[in-house]
Amino acid sequence: MNAVAKLRMRGIRWPGRVTPLLLGAGILIAWLLIALLAPLLAPYDPIYQDAAVRLQPPSWAHPLGTDNFGRDILSRVIWAARIDLQIALFGVVFPFVIGTIAGSISGFFGGWVDTVFMRVIDVVLAFPFLVLMLAIITIIGPGLGSFYVAMALVGWVSYARLIRAQFLVLKSSDFAMAAVSLGYSNTRVMFRHIMPNAILSSVVFSMSDAVLVLLNGAAISYLGLGVQPPVAEWGIMIAEGQGFITTAWWITTFPGIAIVTLAMGFSLLADGLGEALGVRE
């Protein structure tokens, strides 16, 4: 039986009512549209400074208020969606690809290859995530590119571990053995037979990972090591608003709410996908 049929056998159920899956997908699509349609939706230019309207509370002219440079918060939040969605996307995709390849090789071949990989993973995992990222970004220099490089170097381990575990289990499953006994080459068995099944948990995991990546990206930008001003990004906006928290709470509050809602979308999608695909964490 081929891998596709196996997937269908898992019985992916179509939900009839509002479920985490639909809600999560809805939120993500909404943010995606906001990001894509930013030029149409944002009432003002996000980096345009208007000294006359500095630190204005929310009003009809500026629904989310203005910051200390007179920039419209609503427009900045909308445009920042592009950056933060990018962060969530690339911050997941690079580690996903690298980790999946590394983990598949490790899990499939076993032996000393596996042992070496596992020790490397242990070492990387021993370091607190942020500490490692801070060190790497300091070496390369601040910026969004550095963030992606750091994520790729550090984030692959979770995916490698996950897919390796799946491979170890599936390697000795019935249909993998059948494929090998039919004379298929190792790579073929690995990619056409085992991979589709193994990758399901990675996909579900990547959704919850997106939340962590988003929060990390915002944190690093907040610390001044990620996206640089005057680019609008939610983490930076929070940092910029921190000094005015007593006089202009809106500068910090609204970007944070944006992060929370986007993250919620990912979390709900992760839950929903996990349920639908029958994947348990």
Next chain:
Amino acid sequence: MTDAPILTVTNLSVAYEDMRTSHTIIDGVSFTLRKGEILGIVGESGSGKSMTCRALIRLLPSSRLKVTGGSVQLEGGGDVLALTPREMTGVRGRRIGMIFQNPASHLDPVMSIGRQIAESIRHHRGIGRAEAWARMLDILRQVGIPDPESRANAYTHEFSGGMRQRAMIAVALACDPDILIADEPTTALDVTVQAQILRLLQQLRDERGLSIIFITHDLGVVYQLCDTVAVMYAGRVCEYGPKDEVIHRPRHHYTAGLIACQPSSEGGTGPVHTIPGQPPNPADMPAGCRFHPRCEAANALCAKLQPSLDEAEPSHACACHHPVGMRTEAKT
């Protein structure tokens, strides 16, 4: 053993119901347990023997399993099936206790054995800690656990298999039940330990007048321990009577087959007897007698009409159209 029935089960039925289907798991099971009697319920896996006993204390493993009919009359307690949840907690443990096959998973791993027993004692009797502890030590002694004072503070994983089962029995006895349901308690134990546990159960019956329902698939154990036997197949009782009768003079073909399957103590080089076929799937029960597809003596009547426990020999009932020993019509 007296003649007074302490538990009367009449026509007990349990069904599995979900949104799409519904099928019967246990169908019209009836038996009587007398005070001081040890009743053995025998059957293959899937025969419904465990499920029946769960139904007796209304602890079915899934919310989709429901009791759909019958009554369980407990002496001095009315129909167990009609009690409120609150009343049920008064029946469980105190009137009907239960011990399980795998003591390791059925005892709380993070609480010492002594505390688990004392907890039950205090709950059912409402006495103080010190007195409960003393009684607990007493029970540990009764079930044959050596050095109770120090063993009471031990945890489940520190006991060996046989000791664990004794601990499990102790926990059940803490409530001082009138009836003990033993769900395959010796299946996972090796033979010598098994013998000890069986002896312990007999002792408990002799000394305390405990009535026991013993579930097993092992006829040898039944023969050693039980007074009465009920043989179950596919959710129904197919034979029911005193041990000697049922084992030496089986009337139902399934029972006869089970007995023939037992390796003979005389040795010999003949092939081991097996009953051809498999027990049926609850969703897919054969029409008529449930055993008929596997039965040598089945005929057209068996395929059409389900037999019920007959009254021909009231003390040794059998649900079969052509019980063993009866002259049968030729197979058509």
Next chain:
Amino acid sequence: MSRYRFVLYRPLQLVPVLVGISIITFVLVRSIPGDPARVLLGPRTTETALARVREQFGLDEPLWLQYFYFVKNLFKGELGKSILYKVDVLKLIATRIEPTLVLVIGSVLLALLIATPMAAIAARRRGSWADHLIRIISTAGLGFPAFWLAIMLILLFSVQLGWFPVTGYGRTFWDKVHHMTLPCLTTGLALAAVLTRNLRASILSELQSDQATAARARGLPENVVFWRHVVPNSLVPTVNLLAVNIGWLISGSVVIETVFAIPGMGQLLVRGIFTRDYMVVQGVAMVFACATVLVNFLADILTVTIDPRVKL
């Protein structure tokens, strides 16, 4: 006792990991561009002054030799000298370790305090509005950036209500408790979101376990079964979850200490990175990494002790 055999084997497995940690720490730190001597002495300085500082801290030796000294010192229990503060890094860490420990332990305790009743109520009343509400809140809680939550809490409790101080660590015991409440609450809430979801699932699973069934068969009422037998057993996998998340907790402490200006190890690290204080960064990173490894090891021992069903 064979269950504890891994206690003997695991340290052997950990040795290469510790070696790897030391190598990576060293390589990373040395790769940070910028000359620490320059950072220390400032832009207006002479070559001789720079050379003297470099010689003083062994910065002019070849790299492999520097690594060798680093490891040699590790075995002696020394972590080098801070270029910025001019004291032993070990001493520096010793003074800074308390706030970080308080933050981590306080967060864990608060998280357990919040998560356990929430998860228990959600599991007990599965499918009710309380359950749905708790699940939504905990899912949303996963997405709260710690630094933003900190600022929001400061806004509410320090600025508006004036209940807690905004920054600092405090002197006396109760003063420290007062100062550390908001920081611990911030991380604690974030951790509670994760814990609640996990614990709820764990409780639901334990409700159907054999031992819960056996407890009911003894006639114990559902409340007793739930609180005395189900919940304690559900907390066992939580130990493991907390250990796995220790790295995340330490990461969080770095950010939280920055927001609340707490003089802990996290702040020490960030400052070390910005001032190219090699020894400090090396020392702190090593301590963090080794602490993570140690905590995971201890958690495994604890799990095996509490739950005899586990085999490692």
